[in-house]
Amino acid sequence: xxxxPVARFYLFCFLVFISYAAYAQSVKEVxxxxxxxxLEQGCDDSSFQQCMQTEAKQCKTAVNSALELCDHxxxxxxxxxxxxxxxxxxxxxxxxxxxxxNVSIQHMNHCEKIYLASAEKKTAQTxxxxxxxxxxxAKIDRLDLVTLPxxxxxxxxxxxxxxxxxxxxxxxxxxxxxLGNVSITSSDSAQHIAQFYRKQLRDxxxxxTQTGMVFLKNGPKSFDLDKDILLYATTPHVMIExxxxxxxxxxxxxxxxxxxxxxxx
Numbered sequence: 111x112x113x114x115p116v117a118r119f120y121l122f123c124f125l126v127f128i129s130y131a132a133y134a135q136s137v138k139e140v141x142x143x144x145x146x147x148x149l150e151q152g153c154d155d156s157s158f159q160q161c162m163q164t165e166a167k168q169c170k171t172a173v174n175s176a177l178e179l180c181d182h183x184x185x186x187x188x189x190x191x192x193x194x195x196x197x198x199x200x201x202x203x204x205x206x207x208x209x210x211x212n213v214s215i216q217h218m219n220h221c222e223k224i225y226l227a228s229a230e231k232k233t234a235q236t237x238x239x240x241x242x243x244x245x246x247x248a249k250i251d252r253l254d255l256v257t258l259p260x261x262x263x264x265x266x267x268x269x270x271x272x273x274x275x276x277x278x279x280x281x282x283x284x285x286x287x288x289l290g291n292v293s294i295t296s297s298d299s300a301q302h303i304a305q306f307y308r309k310q311l312r313d314x315x316x317x318x319t320q321t322g323m324v325f326l327k328n329g330p331k332s333f334d335l336d337k338d339i340l341l342y343a344t345t346p347h348v349m350i351e352x353x354x355x356x357x358x359x360x361x362x363x364x365x366x367x368x369x370x371x372x373x374x375x
Contacts, residue, residue, distance in 0.1 A: 162213060322351040
């Protein structure tokens with residue numbers, strides 16, 4: 111089965127799908143909600159159902175049961191605290207899912223590949239401008255407001271710019287931010303996209319991250335994403351992260367995610 115991505119990708123997901131934060135109370139709750147949504151999407155796929163010899167209802171029941179039984183293994187608190195428990199939590203999820211659905215991990219891996227191939231085919235037949243799943247209630251309009259370059263080719267996941275939007279309010283660290291947030295995905299590599307931004311953002315300082323890089327306006331001499339998360343969240347920046355294709359939060363064809371935090375005019 112799929113393995114969890116690194117904590118830095120979870121950090122990105124927390125910011126990209128921040129609309130969940132209007133209803134969630136913690137980092138852990140956001141991640142659990144996202145994981146449930148991603149796994150249940152697989153349960154709804156007919157090719158996955160046929161391979162696993164299961165129905166959507168049975169599959170979703172197994173997902174919910176596994177999340178409940180493994181909940182105690184995912185720590186709550188800061189991103190650093192959550193990071194230490196991700197692998198253990200996912201190993202538990204694997205064991206519970208295979209037990210409930212009466213299959214081996216090897217067979218579930220095989221069915222996952224079939225599902226991903228099917229999903230990739232559907233994605234190729236869908237226009238790039240199509241909206242993301244309605245569960246995220248994400249806005250992708252008003253890109254004319256974005257004051258930093260948007261890499262192309264890419265697809266917009268979400269654009270957070272309206273102060274009246276609960277997602278914008280959740281993203282604001284102090285309730286007075288003047289930054290907008292647009293997050294995109296691309297089939298191009300992180301290094302290729304980084305080359306584009308190195309030319310476009312010559313006055314931004316570049317720092318390496320665990321799975322990519324971040325360009326920070328007026329960045330300090332040194333930067334640590336874990337320690338400087340407040341600076342990161344309140345400063346114009348471009349975060350580029352290579353995505354684990356086996357992540358339950360990745361979509362077919364997604365190689366890289368880019369978060370653009372820009373100053374609003």
